[in-house]
Structures are given as structure tokens and as C-alpha cells.
Amino acid sequence: MTDPASNRPRVGLFVTCLVDMFRPSVGMAAVKLIEHAGCDVVVPRAQTCCGQPAYNSGDRPDAKALALQTIAAFEGCDYVVAPSGSCAGMLKAHYPRLMDEGSNDHARAADFSERVHELVAFLVDVRGLTSVPGNFTGKVTYHDSCSGLRELGIKTQPRRLLTSIKGLELKEMADSEICCGFGGAFSVKFPDISNAMVEKKSANIAAADVDVILAGDLGCLMNMAGKLKRQESSTACRHVAEILAGELDDPPIAAALDKR
Amino acid sequence: MQPTAHDFKSNARAALGDKQLQDALSGLPGGLVAQRAAARARLPEFDGLRDYGRDLRNHTLEHLDVYLERYETAVKGAGGHVHWAANGDEACAAILRICQDAGARLVTKGKSMVSEEIGLNARLEGAGLEVVETDLGEYILQIRHETPSHIIAPAIHLTQGQVEADFRREHAHLPAGRRLVDPAELVDEARQILREKFIEADVGITGANFLIAETGSSIIVTNEGNGDLTQSLARVHIVITSIDKVVPTLDDASALLRLLARSATGQEITSYTTFSTGPRRDGDPDGPEAYHVVLLDNGRTELLGSEFREVLRCIRCGACMNHCPVYNAVGGHAYGWVYPGPIGAVLNPGFIGIKEAGNLPNASTFCGRCEAVCPMRIPLPKLMRHWREREFAGGDTPFTTRMALKSWAALARRPWAYHLLARLTSRAMRVASGRSGAFRWLPFATGWTGGRDFPAPQGRTFQELWAARQKQAASKRSAR
Ligand code: SF4
Numbered sequence: 001m002t003d004p005a006s007n008r009p010r011v012g013l014f015v016t017c018l019v020d021m022f023r024p025s026v027g028m029a030a031v032k033l034i035e036h037a038g039c040d041v042v043v044p045r046a047q048t049c050c051g052q053p054a055y056n057s058g059d060r061p062d063a064k065a066l067a068l069q070t071i072a073a074f075e076g077c078d079y080v081v082a083p084s085g086s087c088a089g090m091l092k093a094h095y096p097r098l099m100d101e102g103s104n105d106h107a108r109a110a111d112f113s114e115r116v117h118e119l120v121a122f123l124v125d126v127r128g129l130t131s132v133p134g135n136f137t138g139k140v141t142y143h144d145s146c147s148g149l150r151e152l153g154i155k156t157q158p159r160r161l162l163t164s165i166k167g168l169e170l171k172e173m174a175d176s177e178i179c180c181g182f183g184g185a186f187s188v189k190f191p192d193i194s195n196a197m198v199e200k201k202s203a204n205i206a207a208a209d210v211d212v213i214l215a216g217d218l219g220c221l222m223n224m225a226g227k228l229k230r231q232e233s234s235t236a237c238r239h240v241a242e243i244l245a246g247e248l249d250d251p252p253i254a255a256a257l258d259k260r
Numbered sequence: 261m262q263p264t265a266h267d268f269k270s271n272a273r274a275a276l277g278d279k280q281l282q283d284a285l286s287g288l289p290g291g292l293v294a295q296r297a298a299a300r301a302r303l304p305e306f307d308g309l310r311d312y313g314r315d316l317r318n319h320t321l322e323h324l325d326v327y328l329e330r331y332e333t334a335v336k337g338a339g340g341h342v343h344w345a346a347n348g349d350e351a352c353a354a355i356l357r358i359c360q361d362a363g364a365r366l367v368t369k370g371k372s373m374v375s376e377e378i379g380l381n382a383r384l385e386g387a388g389l390e391v392v393e394t395d396l397g398e399y400i401l402q403i404r405h406e407t408p409s410h411i412i413a414p415a416i417h418l419t420q421g422q423v424e425a426d427f428r429r430e431h432a433h434l435p436a437g438r439r440l441v442d443p444a445e446l447v448d449e450a451r452q453i454l455r456e457k458f459i460e461a462d463v464g465i466t467g468a469n470f471l472i473a474e475t476g477s478s479i480i481v482t483n484e485g486n487g488d489l490t491q492s493l494a495r496v497h498i499v500i501t502s503i504d505k506v507v508p509t510l511d512d513a514s515a516l517l518r519l520l521a522r523s524a525t526g527q528e529i530t531s532y533t534t535f536s537t538g539p540r541r542d543g544d545p546d547g548p549e550a551y552h553v554v555l556l557d558n559g560r561t562e563l564l565g566s567e568f569r570e571v572l573r574c575i576r577c578g579a580c581m582n583h584c585p586v587y588n589a590v591g592g593h594a595y596g597w598v599y600p601g602p603i604g605a606v607l608n609p610g611f612i613g614i615k616e617a618g619n620l621p622n623a624s625t626f627c628g629r630c631e632a633v634c635p636m637r638i639p640l641p642k643l644m645r646h647w648r649e650r651e652f653a654g655g656d657t658p659f660t661t662r663m664a665l666k667s668w669a670a671l672a673r674r675p676w677a678y679h680l681l682a683r684l685t686s687r688a689m690r691v692a693s694g695r696s697g698a699f700r701w702l703p704f705a706t707g708w709t710g711g712r713d714f715p716a717p718q719g720r721t722f723q724e725l726w727a728a729r730q731k732q733a734a735s736k737r738s739a740r
Contacts, residue, residue: 015722015723017682019722020682020721020722020723021682021685021686021717021721022686022715022716022717022718023717023718024718024720024721024722024724024725025718027722027725027726028722028725031726043722043723043726045675045679045723046675047675048671048672048673048675048678048679049672049678051669051672053665053668054665054668054669055645056626056645056648057648057652057657057661057665058645058647058648058649058650058651058652058653058657059649059652059665059666059669060649060652062665062666062669062673065669065673066669066672066673069673069675146625146626146627146628146629147626147628150627150628150629150631150632151628175289177629178585178627178629179585179625179627179629181585181625182625183624183625183626183627184625185661186622186623186624186625187707187708188705188707188708189622189623189661190269190272190586190622190623191707191708191710191711192269192272192273192276192707192710192711193272193276193586193589193590193623194625194708195710195711195712196276196589196590197585197586197589197625198711198712199711200585222714222715223712225698225713225715226698226708226712226713226714226715227711227712227713229697229698229712229713229715230700230711230712230713250718251697253715254697254698254713254715254716255697256695256696256697256698257695257696257697
């Protein structure tokens with residue numbers, strides 16, 4: 001609970017599988033931003049995955065077990081924040097739906113759901129942040145990941161924080177609200193369709209003529225970055241938290257490591 | 261229609277490589293999608309109207325038996341006949357019997373997806389009847405021997421050039437130098453050809469967008485007026501439709517029509533909205549001598565009593581497919597049965613079984629765009645997920661997928677093992693990728709790496725970095 005000495009709310013960081021395994025620097029950027037917004041961060045060890053792969057594959061029992069595990073792991077946190085619209089959407093919108101209406105588990109999931117936020121929405125809507133530690137000079141565009149946009153209503157928040165950065169020019173690309181084709185298991189089960197979708201996305205990115213493409217979900221970013229890399233595009237691909245926090249030491253997603 | 265939904269993946273691959281199809285599909289965003297957006301912007305109460313439509317349909321489904329009975333009574337009162345059909349076979353048999361009793365040879369048809377669902381044309385033609393489609397799109401498909409690829413724009417998979425070529429070939433008696441570029445010119449030519457058919461037809465078959473319980477009327481909406489000619493010039497008018505189309509009153513129907521036209525084509529109202537109530541009465545200047553309605557169930561009652569009930573709110577506007585990135589990529593035929601797109605992904609497994617159609621509810625990223633535009637606020641992704649749940653519970657999920665899921669879930673439920681494996685995987689993949697930052701090929705994701713690189717991990721997990729940071733902070737504290 002809120003530390004009585006410092007009066008800083010206690011935020012549990014839900015890291016997400018992809019950030020944990022592929023791009024921990026996004027997690028570090030998230031920590032920096034949450035602390036910047038006047039909160040203390042804890043990272044429960046008992047968290048793993050939100051259960052979305054099971055849930056979306058029709059495996060309800062496993063999804064439910066993972067939901068209960070996650071809820072238990074974050075007991076005692078004032079807020080639960082995830083650097084992903086997709087995982088936050090799972091925690092917030094779908095956990096209660098996994099439990100039987102009227103059950104004790106349902107009540108716990110509903111209470112948990114109230115405390116869950118996607119990172120950027122948390123910074124803006126809950127903490128009222130108007131400026132960020134990051135500084136960046138260049139042109140960027142922002143891809144609206146589906147779950148964040150349509151399940152959580154995330155649209156203006158990242159744009160507001162991005163445009164607070166002096167020197168950063170935000171350019172809107174065409175169809176920023178259309179799915180990039182990732183879709184988790186979809187990209188593995190239907191790779192041809194997924195590839196056709198990300199091809200349309202990369203064409204829109206190219207037409208926007210920017211230095212960096214940003215999004216709030218690592219899954220979408222890995223998909224887009226993978227495509228851009230294959231096309232030998234010079235557009236860099238980063239999680240929005242990296243720019244907002246000014247954590248730009250690591251090379252962009254899928255970029256070659258500097259020969260130092 | 262023989263389903264090929266089980267071949268969805270190869271259907272889709274072929275569709276992606278079909279240049280002409282891709283050309284045709286590229287018109288969707290600037291066409292139907294943009295038109296709907298403009299219509300929505302012109303009607304500030306659009307979203308409120310959607311709530312109203314949703315509630316109205318829920319109410320009707322809740323009391324479907326009552327409204328269907330009321331409807332039947334009203335149709336009989338107006339001098340018409342109602343035939344109940346449990347499945348496609350019964351529906352076709354009823355229609356064939358009506359045609360044969362009328363001594364029919366030539367049948368004209370308005371557009372009807374239900375008639376596709378029951379395979380009506382093949383059945384009638386098999387019995388020696390001539391069947392002529394009168395909707396321009398359906399007419400084109402009939403001369404090409406194809407099926408619709410969209411529920412309101414059946415020939416949307418074709419380019420103007422393809423249709424022009426078909427017309428020049430089929431209508432060889434017309435002047436070679438004529439212009440066939442604008443849709444209006446194509447409609448005109450089809451109408452010329454169809455005029456004789458309309459007059460000679462013995463039976464006219466149409467679908468119905470709505471049935472009105474209060475009055476016993478059926479409603480069709482068209483933009484070509486072909487439906488009116490089909491149903492009023494023939495001696496017998498048969499309406500083939502399904503039980504979910506009934507609404508309580510005329511007022512209710514008009515609210516849904518406002519949503520339908522805007523969601524479908526971005527029109528305020530379609531060019532023709534035609535109400536039919538029974539056969540011609542004494543003193544009527546025209547109209548059929550007999551009026552029949554064939555009401556199809558075909559699995560709908562079962563859906564009504566299941567977790568899929570909400571799909572029966574559908575008013576077949578097509579907005580979900582227009583906005584679906586998967587439909588936009590592969591078109592309607594790839595879905596392999598009558599109803600394509602998100603609505604098909606939910607309906608088809610109900611009609612032809614999850615074993616045949618299992619691919620369809622799986623072929624979605626759950627991007628949610630369909631639900632966001634559906635005028636009836638049908639939670640299509642949720643319903644697709646319910647099919648996946650049935651598939652999984654019934655053991656129909658492919659074995660490898662099942663095993664992968666199960667072992668992954670077992671791991672995720674043991675945090676220490678999970679964190680250990682995450683560390684090892686991250687490290688191993690980082691090493692294997694060298695300094696390139698990405699994989700051009702990965703053994704377990706060859707589908708992915710066929711078209712794009714797979715980004716490499718940074719090499720350490722977040723949990724590791726976090727533990728290191730905590731340790732550092734603790735040692736700083738103790739040093740003080
Ligand atoms: S599901 Fe909704 S959007 Fe799709 S056809 Fe039906 S009413 Fe229209």
C-alpha cells in the first residue's frame with residue numbers, strides 16, 4: 001500500500017513476457033517513468049504471463065489459473081501497470097470475464113481490474129503527467145495497437161506526452177488504427193496473411209517518412225521491426241516508453257549491434 | 261455449396277497471390293469503408309441508434325416464438341402462406357413444390373444469402389427449371405459460375421475489366437463498340453437482357469431484410485430495383501428467409517433500416533425499400549397471385565440457446581468484413597463457405613460444424629475493428645473465442661498446438677521454472693543472433709521468417725536487471 005512515510009503510491013509493474021525476455025530495456029524505461037510520476041515500483045517475482053495465449057486459444061481453465069496467479073502476485077499494490085495495451089487489456093477487461101459471475105474470484109478479479117492500467121494511460125490519466133524525462137530530436141509516428149486503442153481507449157495519451165518533448169515532430173501515418181497483423185499465435189498460424197498485413201503497415205510507415213515508428217506493444221513492434229528490417233528500411237522501431245523515458249542507449253528493435 | 265473452409269490456409273495463400281483479386285480488394289477502404297464513415301459522421305445519434313438497435317434485437321430474440329407466431333398469423337391474414345423449414349433440404353423442397361404446383365419453367369431471383377446457404381439454384385436447376393439472377397452482382401456471378409464473395413456486394417472480388425469482358429462475351433449480339441465502364445452502364449445492359457426474363461417469369465424469388473410481425477410484411481432493400489420487378493411481375497412470389505429476420509413493428513424496421521443502409525453502403529436509405537404484404541388484392545394494379553414465405557431455421561434455434569445467441573442480431577450489413585484486415589487481405593472466397601469475414605467466422609461453424617470451419621474463428625488477430633463498427637454491437641471477437649473454446653474442449657484443436665499450449669501453461673504456472681527458462685532462452689537466442697539484432701530464419705517460426713526477420717532478444721531478462729538493481733540499491737543503503 002501507499003508508503004505512509006513518502007506518500008508515494010505503490011505500483012506493481014506487470015512486466016509482460018515479451019518485455020521480460022526480449023527487451024528488458026522497455027521495462028527499465030517504464031520503471032523510470034512510473035518513478036518520475038511520483039510512485040514506488042515493485043516487481044513481484046511470482047508473475048509470469050497474463051494468460052492471453054491460453055485464453056485466445058480457447059483454453060479457459062489454464063487462462064483462469066494464470067489469472068488467479070497474477071491477481072495473487074499483485075496483492076498489496078495500489079496500481080498494476082503494464083507497458084502493453086494487449087496485456088493490460090487482458091488483465092483489465094478479460095480477467096473478470098474468466099470468473100463465474102457472483103463468485104469470490106469474480107469479485108477479486110473485478111477489484112484487481114480497477115487497479116490495472118496500461119503504462120502511458122496511467123501516466124496521463126491517473127498521474128496527470130504533462131512532461132517526461134526524455135528528449136529526442138526527430139520525426140516519429142505512432143501505431144495504435146488494437147487492444148490498447150479499442151479495449152482501453154488509448155489514443156490521445158501517448159500523443160500528448162510525445163508532443164511535450166521539444167524537438168520531437170509527431171507525424172500521423174495513414175491507417176495508424178489498422179492492425180499490424182501480429183495477433184500473437186495468429187502470426188504463427190497464419191503467417192501469410194499476417195505478412196500481407198504487416199506489408200501494408202510498413203508501406204504506411206514508409207510513406208510517413210519518419211525516423212522512428214513507435215507503439216505501446218512489443219508484439220506489434222517486433223512484427224513491424226521484423227518487416228522493416230527485412231525490407232532494409234532505415235526507420236527505427238521502438239517502444240514509446242523508451243522515447244518518453246529517454247532510454248535510448250540500446251539499439252532499436254531488430255537493429256544490428258554497434259560495432260564498438 | 262461444398263464447403264472449403266478446412267482449406268482456408270491454402271485458399272488464403274492463393275488469394276494473396278491473385279493480382280486481379282488484390283486489385284479489386286484495394287477499392288474497399290476508399291469505397292464502402294469511407295462511405296460508412298461519412299454517413300456516420302453525418303448522423304450524430306448514430307451510436308445511440310446502435311444501442312437502440314441492439315436492444316430491439318435482443319428483445320425480439322428473447323420472444324422470438326411469440327413474434328414468429330404473430331408474423332405467421334399476419335401473413336395468413338393477408339392471404340399468404342408460411343412454410344417452416346428446419347434445414348436447407350426442407351426449404352429447397354418447399355420452394356420446388358411451390359414452383360412445380362404453379363407449373364413454373366422460368367424463375368427470376370433477387371439477391372438472397374439464405375438461398376446461397378441452402379443451395380437453392382442447383383436444386384431448382386436440377387429439377388429442370390431455368391433460374392435467372394436479377395441483381396447485377398449475382399447476375400455476373402451466375403454467368404461466371406461463381407459464388408458471392410461478400411454479403412452485400414457479391415461480385416466485389418471482380419474488377420470492372422473482368423465484368424466488361426464477361427458481358428462482351430455473353431452478350432455477343434450487342435454492338436461491339438458500346439461503353440461498359442460505369443456501374444450504371446453495366447446495370448443498364450443487364451437490365452436490357454433481364455427485361456424479357458422478368459416478363460416471362462412464372463415465379464419470382466426474393467430474400468427479406470426484415471419481416472414485420474405486426475403486419476406480416478417482408479422488406480427488401482436494393483439499389484437497382486430488380487427486386488421489385490422480380491416479385492411483382494411473376495405470378496408467384498416466394499420469400500426465402502430465416503427466422504431471425506423478424507421484428508415486432510414497422511417502426512422497429514425503420515430504425516434498423518437507418519442503421520443498415522449507413523453501415524452497408526453509407527447511404528441514408530437505399531434506392532428502393534420494398535414492402536410486400538400478401539398477394540395482389542382485388543383492385544391492386546399489379547402484384548403476384550400467390551405469396552409464400554419459406555422460413556429457414558438451419559441451426560439458428562440452436563444458436564439461440566447457446567453462447568452464440570448475440571450473433572443472431574446480425575442484419576447482414578457487411579460492415580464487419582469491409583473493416584476486417586483479414587477479409588481485406590484475402591477476400592471472401594477464401595473463407596470457403598457462404599458467409600465470409602467476421603460474421604462468417606461466427607456463423608459458419610454453427611451451420612457446417614466446427615470441424616469443417618474451425619479455421620475461420622481462428623483466423624483473426626482479435627483487432628476488434630468488426631465489433632467497433634457493427635451496427636448491432638455484436639461482440640464478434642468474443643464469439644470467435646467461444647468457438648475456439650468449443651474446439652479446445654472438444655479436442656479439435658490440432659495436437660501440436662494443444663501440446664505447445666499445455667506445456668507453456670504448465671511452465672507459466674511455475675514462476676521459478678518460467679524465469680529460469682526465460683533467462684536461458686534470452687541468452688541462447690542473443691548468442692545465436694550474433695551482432696545482427698535479428699534472425700533471418702528461425703526453425704520454429706519459419707512461417708514468420710518467410711516474410712520478415714525475427715528480432716533478437718537483448719540477452720538478459722527484465723527480472724535479472726531488476727534483481728541487480730535491487731541488490732545495488734541495498735548495498736548502497738548498507739554502505740551508508
Ligand atoms: S455482424 Fe454486424 S457488421 Fe457484420 S454483417 Fe452482421 S450486423 Fe453487419
